[in-house]
Amino acid sequence: MSDSFVERLEQRIAAGAAPACVGIDPRPDRLPVDLPGADAAERILAFVEAVVPRIAAHVPAVKPNIAFFEALGWQGYRAWEATCRIARDAGLLVVGDVKRGDIGSTAEAYAEAHYRHCDALTVSPYLGGDSLRPFLDRCRDEGRGLFVLVRTSNPGADTIQSLALPGGETVAERVARAVDRWGEETSSTGGFSHVGAVVGATRPAELARLRGLMPRAVLLIPGVGAQGGRIEDCAAAFDGRGLGGLVNQSRGILQCFEPDASDWRERVGEAARTFAADLRRVVAANVQGGTVSP
């Protein structure tokens, strides 16, 4: 088996990359006005082709969110597949933000559909462990990556995730323990499991507690920037080697300009560079602070 998703991420970080991920959430009304293309799907692809090299110069991974592509129908879905391909061809790791979750043969169909284009995927845990089996199998057998939704950054996340169980543990904490268990089958050279978790940046204290409950999980951390999370709030995800987290920023990078700006290419590159530099600084401070590796 060639190197797994988690190992390739570890290698990039060991070679100096920031543990940074750029979210690709293309809203047609937020695209530059000067893009070519007959329809929104073509314009998105032109945008992706323009920005991917500038992203790849500074960060190791992207997280395209499939919802924005599905909103454009099958032409959008075709652009989704092309987006993943363009990013991979540029050497980026692709985390498909699909948040799928279904059972039995349906889960198998989703895993087949989305690992074709992506190195890692996000999934929803509400249907339980067996619904994740086709994804876990591909983590174990093919070195794919998986990020299970544990604690999200939205205000309403409390409806289910914050429910307190007898003993005081929350549902999110119980899911974190399950993620730790689901990841037992796999291990990277760096000691991390191939089964990670999505944990929002907007709740730093919880991030630290959840890190403790799943010490071998890579934490994919959205919510930095537009949603109010700060890069500093992600520090608890990282161990003494600077491994263990992958911090995502979306709107702050690919919507950092007004649609009529003429210098949007340069501004995207500069935003990606700044994001990576800021994150590298936070991780380095953490390493000097002496956090223990798992």
Added chain:
Amino acid sequence: MSDSFVERLEQRIAAGAAPACVGIDPRPDRLPVDLPGADAAERILAFVEAVVPRIAAHVPAVKPNIAFFEALGWQGYRAWEATCRIARDAGLLVVGDVKRGDIGSTAEAYAEAHYRHCDALTVSPYLGGDSLRPFLDRCRDEGRGLFVLVRTSNPGADTIQSLALPGGETVAERVARAVDRWGEETSSTGGFSHVGAVVGATRPAELARLRGLMPRAVLLIPGVGAQGGRIEDCAAAFDGRGLGGLVNQSRGILQCFEPDASDWRERVGEAARTFAADLRRVVAANVQGGTVSP
């Protein structure tokens, strides 16, 4: 506003239809071998065109599952859109089994993407109430239908759904209460909310308890047939008028034949007819049993 999804369902049932739904889960290896088509997506479409009139003759609704279409890439996604269109053109109500769940503008993109082709959708509740807002808005403003995953029919569903909260209520029961609350904004002429719930047929006692916690929700009930649930197990969903449930069968209808059978069209029609007749009998027995309407 024209009649809502729930009202159109009520009208069909009042006119004598069974509260039945046929799941469209097309696996290429389970399609008839004598179908035309250059690839799997074309063969699925030929299958859908052949079976939809035979389904529409006996049941009011279909539930295509998008995973099986996504597994075939963008050509599959195009076939998904065509499948929804063919079913609607034949007068069927289309419940898109997409189980989406995301936050903010992403949830908005999913709602936009899938209500374009479907009358009702399934969604996952793990991200909480605000993640459902774009769907709830369209239920209220456009008469769309929504089915929130509450209790699923798979063995591993217990991981989260059966967790007991202080006081003894389970997570699934707490979600059921939330569904009841989310549905307060809407009401059909029959008294049902536009916000329903997915509750598996494999746990009849739970079905009855969940019905009590969300008396105005239409319950979409999968798990009959291949997954081990019996039509009789669904009785608690229905009120004295035969309203309140929509029972789904998938493999038992569209995979009721061997791929090399020559009479698959007739067998699908016969399976749909039998399913509807069996369900009508169970609901009628329930009405005679005097169950009170919500």
